[in-house]
Amino acid sequence: MKLREIGEFGLIARIKKSWPASSPQVFQGIGDDAAVSSLLPGNDLVSTVDLLIEDVHFSLSWITPRQLGRKSLAVNLSDLAAMGASPRWMLISLAVPSRLEVEFIDDFFAGLKTLAEAHGVSLIGGDTSSSPDRLFISITLLGEGKKESLLYRHGAQPGDDLYVTGTLGDSILGLRLARDLKGRSSSPEERFLLERHLDPVPRLGEGKILAEKRLAGAMIDVSDGLLSDLTHICEESRVGAVVWAETIPRSKAFRALVPGPPAESWKWALQGGEDYELLFCSPPERASDLQAQAKEWPCGITRIGRIEPLAHGLVVRDEKGPVDPSELKGYDHFA
Amino acid sequence: MKLREIGEFGLIARIKKSWPASSPQVFQGIGDDAAVSSLLPGNDLVSTVDLLIEDVHFSLSWITPRQLGRKSLAVNLSDLAAMGASPRWMLISLAVPSRLEVEFIDDFFAGLKTLAEAHGVSLIGGDTSSSPDRLFISITLLGEGKKESLLYRHGAQPGDDLYVTGTLGDSILGLRLARDLKGRSSSPEERFLLERHLDPVPRLGEGKILAEKRLAGAMIDVSDGLLSDLTHICEESRVGAVVWAETIPRSKAFRALVPGPPAESWKWALQGGEDYELLFCSPPERASDLQAQAKEWPCGITRIGRIEPLAHGLVVRDEKGPVDPSELKGYDHFA
Numbered sequence: 097m098k099l100r101e102i103g104e105f106g107l108i109a110r111i112k113k114s115w116p117a118s119s120p121q122v123f124q125g126i127g128d129d130a131a132v133s134s135l136l137p138g139n140d141l142v143s144t145v146d147l148l149i150e151d152v153h154f155s156l157s158w159i160t161p162r163q164l165g166r167k168s169l170a171v172n173l174s175d176l177a178a179m180g181a182s183p184r185w186m187l188i189s190l191a192v193p194s195r196l197e198v199e200f201i202d203d204f205f206a207g208l209k210t211l212a213e214a215h216g217v218s219l220i221g222g223d224t225s226s227s228p229d230r231l232f233i234s235i236t237l238l239g240e241g242k243k244e245s246l247l248y249r250h251g252a253q254p255g256d257d258l259y260v261t262g263t264l265g266d267s268i269l270g271l272r273l274a275r276d277l278k279g280r281s282s283s284p285e286e287r288f289l290l291e292r293h294l295d296p297v298p299r300l301g302e303g304k305i306l307a308e309k310r311l312a313g314a315m316i317d318v319s320d321g322l323l324s325d326l327t328h329i330c331e332e333s334r335v336g337a338v339v340w341a342e343t344i345p346r347s348k349a350f351r352a353l354v355p356g357p358p359a360e361s362w363k364w365a366l367q368g369g370e371d372y373e374l375l376f377c378s379p380p381e382r383a384s385d386l387q388a389q390a391k392e393w394p395c396g397i398t399r400i401g402r403i404e405p406l407a408h409g410l411v412v413r414d415e416k417g418p419v420d421p422s423e424l425k426g427y428d429h430f431a
Numbered sequence: 432m433k434l435r436e437i438g439e440f441g442l443i444a445r446i447k448k449s450w451p452a453s454s455p456q457v458f459q460g461i462g463d464d465a466a467v468s469s470l471l472p473g474n475d476l477v478s479t480v481d482l483l484i485e486d487v488h489f490s491l492s493w494i495t496p497r498q499l500g501r502k503s504l505a506v507n508l509s510d511l512a513a514m515g516a517s518p519r520w521m522l523i524s525l526a527v528p529s530r531l532e533v534e535f536i537d538d539f540f541a542g543l544k545t546l547a548e549a550h551g552v553s554l555i556g557g558d559t560s561s562s563p564d565r566l567f568i569s570i571t572l573l574g575e576g577k578k579e580s581l582l583y584r585h586g587a588q589p590g591d592d593l594y595v596t597g598t599l600g601d602s603i604l605g606l607r608l609a610r611d612l613k614g615r616s617s618s619p620e621e622r623f624l625l626e627r628h629l630d631p632v633p634r635l636g637e638g639k640i641l642a643e644k645r646l647a648g649a650m651i652d653v654s655d656g657l658l659s660d661l662t663h664i665c666e667e668s669r670v671g672a673v674v675w676a677e678t679i680p681r682s683k684a685f686r687a688l689v690p691g692p693p694a695e696s697w698k699w700a701l702q703g704g705e706d707y708e709l710l711f712c713s714p715p716e717r718a719s720d721l722q723a724q725a726k727e728w729p730c731g732i733t734r735i736g737r738i739e740p741l742a743h744g745l746v747v748r749d750e751k752g753p754v755d756p757s758e759l760k761g762y763d764h765f766a
Contacts, residue, residue, distance in 0.1 A: 123475065123578045127667065129513040129652060130479035132578045140458065141476060144465035145522040145571060147558040152526075178464040187480040189524065189569035191487075223482040229564045234524035236480060236571040243458045243467045317464060332462065 099201065100194040100226070107192075107201065107224050114205055119218035121184065131220035133185055139240040142181035146171045146237075150230035158274040161200045163294045164233075165207030171319070172237035173215060173298035174372040178317035179248070180307020181241035183300070185220045186212065189234040191227035215300060247307045247376070252314035252333035256377035258401040259312075259386070261299050261393070263347040264322055265361075266292035268368025269354060285349035292347075296372040302393055303374055311386045312376035321369040323424060327410060329375070336408035339401040341366065342415060366412065367424065377403050434536065435529040435561070442527075442536065442559050449540055454553035456519065466555035468520055474575040477516035481506045481572075485565040493609040496535045498629045499568075500542030506654065507572035508550060508633035509707040513652035514583070515642020516576035518635070520555045521547065524569040526562035550635060582642045582711070587649035587668035591712035593736040594647075594721070596634050596728070598682040599657055600696075601627035603703025604689060620684035627682075631707040637728055638709055646721045647711035656704040658759060662745060664710070671743035674736040676701065677750060701747065702759065712738050 099107065112126050119125065124132040135141060148154060148168050159167070169186065176183045188208075192201065212219065217237070270293025273286050282290065299317075306312040314333055316325045322344065330337055341362040346354075354361040373395070378386050390397040404411075412419045434442065447461050454460065459467040470476060483489060483503050494502070504521065511518045523543075527536065547554065552572070605628025608621050617625065634652075641647040649668055651660045657679065665672055676697040681689075689696040708730070713721050725732040739746075747754045 124581075124583060128584050129510040129650075130477045130516065130572075130574070132475050132477055132514070132576075132581060134475045134578065135470065140467050140469045141573070142465045142467055143520070143522055143556055143571075143573065145524050145556055145558050145569075147524040147526060147560050147569075149526050149560055149562060149567075151563050152560055175464040179467070181465065185478070187478055187571055189480050189482040191482060191484050191567065221478055221480055223480050223569070225482050225484055225487055227484060227565075228486050230562075232484075232526065232567050234480075234482075234558070234569040236478075236522055237465075238476070238478065238573075239465070241467075243469065246459075246467060248459060249463050 097198045098194060099192055099196055099198055102198055104224055111205060114209065115219045122218055122220055125218065125220045126222070131185070133220060135240045138242060140243040142176060142179055142239040142241055142246065144172055144175040144237050146175070146235055148233040150232070156231070158278050159294055161203035162207030165204040166211045166295055168233045168235050169208050169211045169217070170296050170298050170372065172235050173211070173300055174296070174317040174319065176237060176239045177298045177300045177303035178315050178374060179241065179246045180303045180315070181239040181246060182304065183215050183217045183237055183239040185218055185238045187220060187236045188222040190222065190224045191232035192224065193227045193229060193231060196231065245307055247312055247315040249314055249316050249329050249332035252329050252335050252377045252403045253379065254335055254403050254405045256313055256379055256403040257383060257399050258337060258339070258377050258403060259397045259399050260318065260322070260345065260373055260375050261302055261397050262373040262395040263345045263350065264318065264371045264373060265350050265354070265365030265368045266347050267296065267370040268364055269350060270294065271370070285352045288347065288349040289353065293370065296370065298372055299374045299395065302395065305389060306376060309389065311382055311389060312378050315374055315376035318371040318373045318375050319369060321367045322375065323366050325375055329377070330410050334406050336404040336406050336410055337401055338404055338411045338413060339366070341412055341419065343398060343400045345398040362414070432533040433529060434527055434531055434533055437533055439559055446540060449544065450554045457553055457555055460553065460555045461557070466520070468555060470575045473577060475578040477511060477514055477574040477576055477581065479507055479510040479572050481510070481570055483568040485567070491566070493613050494629055496538035497542030500539040501546045501630055503568045503570050504543055504546045504552070505631050505633050505707065507570050508546070508635055509631070509652040509654065511572060511574045512633045512635040512638035513650050513709060514576065514581045515638045515650070516574040516581060517639065518550050518552045518572055518574040520553055520573045522555060522571045523557040525557065526560045526567035528562045528564060528566060531566065580642055582647055582650040584649055584651050584664050584667035587664050587670050587712045587738045588714065589670055589738050589740045591648055591714055591738040592718065592734050593672060593674065593712050593738060594732045594734050595653065595657070595680065595708050595710050596637055596732050597708040597730040598680045598685065599653065599706045599708060600685050600689070600700030600703045601682050602631065602705040603699055604685060605629065606705070620687045623682065623684040624688065628705065631705065633707055634709045634730065637730065640724060641711060644724065646717055646724060647713050650709055650711040653706040653708045653710050654704060656702045657710065658701050660710055664712070665745050669741050671739035671741050671745055672736055673739055673746045673748060674701070676747055676754065678733060678735045680733040697749070
């Protein structure tokens with residue numbers, strides 16, 4: 097069945113039906129001019145929005161509607177993870193080309209819902225429209241936390257150690273595979289990298305613990321790529337940093353399939369985007385507490401560098417010494 | 432200068448520069464993974480999102496970037512007006528075709544800002560992207576109020592009087608003019624109707640007073656058209672209603688330029704959308720308080736009908752009696 101057959105009100109009714117009418121802290125959900133919800137006493141509001149556009153951020157030739165539903169929320173959840181906040185509610189703007197089937201939207205929302213339920217997020221509002229060409233998804237995610245306990249991009253201090261969760265570079269390789277494979281069967285390594293790109297896991301639990309236990313001083317999620325996101329921390333904290341290229345964590349699948357000379361594979365991990373891992377700095381005196389905590393995390397953490405004084409700038413070092421910035425795309429963001 | 436020349440970071444920097452870094456109740460605005468803000472003690476969060484898509488909701492051949500910026504926020508403000516809530520912060524998703532000039536975006540934000548400042552709304556976050564074809568705008572507006580004092584679509588009681596602010600039908604005529612005129616010079620009446628469509632005035636002050644003084648029992652803003660929006664109130668309140676067609680308020684410009692037989696001009700006012708007036712019901716015993724209050728409002732209010740028991744359904748009456756539903760588009764929503 098095509099979307100134009102059920103119309104906008106039909107679509108809204110369909111969405112509304114699949115989401116529970118009542119959720120904790122929600123007084124009025126979908127179905128009024130606006131939603132009304134309540135923060136827990138003493139908490140502040142944490143808000144973020146992410147935009148996904150067909151043929152810019154994804155292609156329907158290689159992502160399934162379920163994966164797309166999950167990923168649309170995952171990228172937002174990752175933003176709240178990077179603050180150490182607790183996600184609560186979302187609003188969705190959806191512009192849908194009439195060529196799409198109703199089943200596509202059902203699957204999209206089914207995927208979205210699995211991740212929403214896993215993190216206690218309820219859908220409280222939205223707006224839908226037909227779209228002349230492309231599918232367009234904008235999700236606003238609202239969460240809460242205490243403003244003085246959250247982690248920001250500012251707050252990094254010279255001398256802090258620099259850490260990252262999980263492994264980097266998987267997603268950029270997964271994106272290349274997705275474009276090439278277009279659904280063809282693939283090896284276990286290929287499937288791992290594809291999943292890292294198509295179904296990223298936001299590090300919400302880790303982010304919250306880092307914030308609550310004050311194990312980190314500044315934090316960001318790696319969405320634009322490690323180099324670019326570290327630049328944001330440096331700019332907002334007015335510090336420099338050194339990254340030891342060889343230490344950047346890379347998965348077995350990444351090492352097996354990365355193109356180019358193995359000695360330069362870290363460049364993919366340094367500059368590829370959409371990893372949705374957490375990049376954070378932590379004072380050396382918290383190192384043992386941090387390591388003890390991180391032992392409980394399947395994704396693990398890796399120390400990849402150090403925060404330096406602003407005057408030192410942002411330097412990437414490999415075994416031969418400082419890397420010439422001109423070799424690194426995106427390096428000029430910091431200039 | 433084309434947008435592709437300044438890139439996404441350039442665009443964000445430009446937006447960030449034009450908005451003050453600090454706003455009341457905002458702890459962290461644009462420039463981190465998420466924004467952090469605080470509600471006033473005892474208040475609840477009120478959230479809404481609206482989507483505007485080029486060639487669906489507007490055409491760049493007849494709306495200026497400034498008007499578009501204002502209208503993108505106005506439609507959201509109208510949703511909060513219909514709750515009786517106070518707007519505070521917004522997040523914007525913007526997908527911009529690279530054919531557009533940077534000046535277009537500057538003008539869009541300049542327009543947006545005039546309305547935002549008039550209502551104390553600050554921009555705390557967003558996401559931007561290039562768009563393959565159309566301009567795409569999604570604004571999430573966050574506000575606050577006490578959940579038990581806000582007004583909802585439910586809450587209408589049989590016997591309540593039905594009122595609307597301002598005049599209806601101007602916007603649909605303005606839309607027709609906008610499509611036809613495409614910037615040509617126009618008469619004062621034409622300009623009035625155009626402005627009603629291109630630059631609607633959200634009734635925030637009126638909505639807040641109606642809620643705070645408990646002068647209304649249920650409220651909605653007229654965005655889909657009076658008939659459609661009254662249907663929402665009836666459905667959510669589980670009531671019927673009668674509308675006296677002849678009493679629907681219509682402006683002088685509307686009456687001068689409405690197409691078709693004058694005796695049927697109310698059909699435009701009943702079914703045209705995007706009026707952004709408030710439709711509300713009020714118990715008869717509050718009528719004198721309400722009229723006294725409404726005397727202070729330039730837009731005024733008009734009594735256009737009454738809430739009836741559910742079994743009576745939704746009936747539109749003109750001088751000849753009940754109107755055959757088949758004459759009215761959108762009537763089947765209530766069936």
